[in-house]
Amino acid sequence: MKNKGVKPYNSNLHLILGGDTVTWTSPKKWYNFARYMNYGRHDFYSPYTIRNAYYQGNTDAFMDAPLPSGTTITLAVAGDSACLDDSLQTNTPPSGSWQYDSLLIFSN
Amino acid sequence: MIKSALFVLLQVFCLTASFGQNPPWKANGAAISVRPDLDVQWLSTNAFPREVWFYEIQPNAFSSDIISNVIEECSFTEKDKIKDDASGTTFRNAEGSRTLSISFSSGEINYETPRTHYGPTNLAIDVPQTNQLPALATNLLQKLHIRSSDISTYAGQSSIRYLEPALTMFYAGDNTITNIPYRSIYFRRFVDGMPIIGRSSVIDVGEHGKVEKIAITWPVLKRIKPWATVTQSDLVNYLRKGDAIRGPVPSDVGDIDWPSIKRLTIKMAIPSYQSDGKHLFPFLRLDAIVDTGSGSVPVGMDCPIIDEASTK
Numbered sequence: 001m002k003n004k005g006v007k008p009y010n011s012n013l014h015l016i017l018g019g020d021t022v023t024w025t026s027p028k029k030w031y032n033f034a035r036y037m038n039y040g041r042h043d044f045y046s047p048y049t050i051r052n053a054y055y056q057g058n059t060d061a062f063m064d065a066p067l068p069s070g071t072t073i074t075l076a077v078a079g080d081s082a083c084l085d086d087s088l089q090t091n092t093p094p095s096g097s098w099q100y101d102s103l104l105i106f107s108n
Numbered sequence: 109m110i111k112s113a114l115f116v117l118l119q120v121f122c123l124t125a126s127f128g129q130n131p132p133w134k135a136n137g138a139a140i141s142v143r144p145d146l147d148v149q150w151l152s153t154n155a156f157p158r159e160v161w162f163y164e165i166q167p168n169a170f171s172s173d174i175i176s177n178v179i180e181e182c183s184f185t186e187k188d189k190i191k192d193d194a195s196g197t198t199f200r201n202a203e204g205s206r207t208l209s210i211s212f213s214s215g216e217i218n219y220e221t222p223r224t225h226y227g228p229t230n231l232a233i234d235v236p237q238t239n240q241l242p243a244l245a246t247n248l249l250q251k252l253h254i255r256s257s258d259i260s261t262y263a264g265q266s267s268i269r270y271l272e273p274a275l276t277m278f279y280a281g282d283n284t285i286t287n288i289p290y291r292s293i294y295f296r297r298f299v300d301g302m303p304i305i306g307r308s309s310v311i312d313v314g315e316h317g318k319v320e321k322i323a324i325t326w327p328v329l330k331r332i333k334p335w336a337t338v339t340q341s342d343l344v345n346y347l348r349k350g351d352a353i354r355g356p357v358p359s360d361v362g363d364i365d366w367p368s369i370k371r372l373t374i375k376m377a378i379p380s381y382q383s384d385g386k387h388l389f390p391f392l393r394l395d396a397i398v399d400t401g402s403g404s405v406p407v408g409m410d411c412p413i414i415d416e417a418s419t420k
Contacts (some may be wrong), residue, residue: 067356081227103274
């Protein structure tokens with residue numbers, strides 16, 4: 001999407017979660033993602049935004065994982081600029097402007 | 109005197125008794141199955157230390173020099189102090205947006221600032237380029253009293269890296285505008301030339317070279333007991349006996365059916381440490397290639413570097 005300059009935008013689309021590099025399997029990353037969106041990362045209720053739950057859930061999942069040397073995992077969240085901070089609890093209607101956001105979550 | 113000696117002996121006994129039962133590396137991935145016939149090719153040529161240590165993790169009170177340097181770097185003053193006791197000290201600005209926490213009990217320094225919301229007409233200004241980071245890193249690490257030997261392999265190779273972890277592209281009509289909100293200095297702590305696996309220490313530097321984030325874990329480490337490392341032949345046996353774990357695989361590969369793999373090639377073996385919060389445990393991290401019969405899959409693995417059974 002980034003390389004081809006494709007913007008799969010329509011007026012209803014909030015966010016697309018994906019990768020800027022090859023991603024790696026992990027049951028923990030989906031568990032973390034769901035938990036952080038619904039409850040938060042700590043032992044008190046403080047849900048993350050969808051984007052931050054995706055990034056942090058993956059970061060925590062791969063923190064100790066044995067991955068081959070030189071591995072880099074960069075995730076990406078593309079979407080409407082107004083929706084980047086959407087959460088499961090609250091969301092904002094799309095505004096019509098599109099952006100692509102990426103974050104390195106693992107590098108060894 | 110006898111009581112003290114007995115106490116030390118008891119401590120060592122308790123540590124070693126618990127070590128062999130549940131070394132933390134076993135939680136890093138999926139257990140592999142027993143394959144007595146597994147074809148293992150060992151291509152790694154790096155030499156291991158003859159012995160490795162168990163370490164006890166102890167609090168770090170940090171020197172007054174380090175604390176004052178960090179307070180200054182994060183633009184706090186004494187009036188911003190909101191907590192100060194035996195476990196640590198915390199600073200927060202009047203708006204509550206920036207927090208510096210120095211934990212003596214866990215040996216951590218954490219500084220957090222809110223991430224700025226940038227847009228196509230509000231881009232980050234004067235973020236240091238990657239080639240400017242080494243000079244900043246040298247200065248910051250000096251202030252933290254972190255020596256190059258603390259973040260280098262036993263071969264002298266530095267673990268410090270300069271990265272551009274975050275990027276946003278804004279689409280304005282036919283134009284694409286790229287924003288780099290900050291750049292980062294990553295480094296990993298090494299003990300006896302061996303990396304401590306887990307989250308890297310990081311310092312993010314944003315607009316005008318201001319430090320935006322510090323995340324460092326640097327407890328005091330006390331040597332408890334040395335253990336001899338095993339031979340390459342022992343390591344191959346561990347892999348055949350299933351005394352190892354394997355990590356994730358690339359998502360486009362699918363899973364590995366370990367009982368049916370054709371060959372395991374070890375490209376590199378890295379003696380490492382891992383913390384369980386109370387102790388540092390030695391283990392071996394492996395860069396491996398699995399021949400599944402239908403292709404080669406890169407995979408990381410962890411296995412013992414000492415005879416853990418003898419520590420039970």
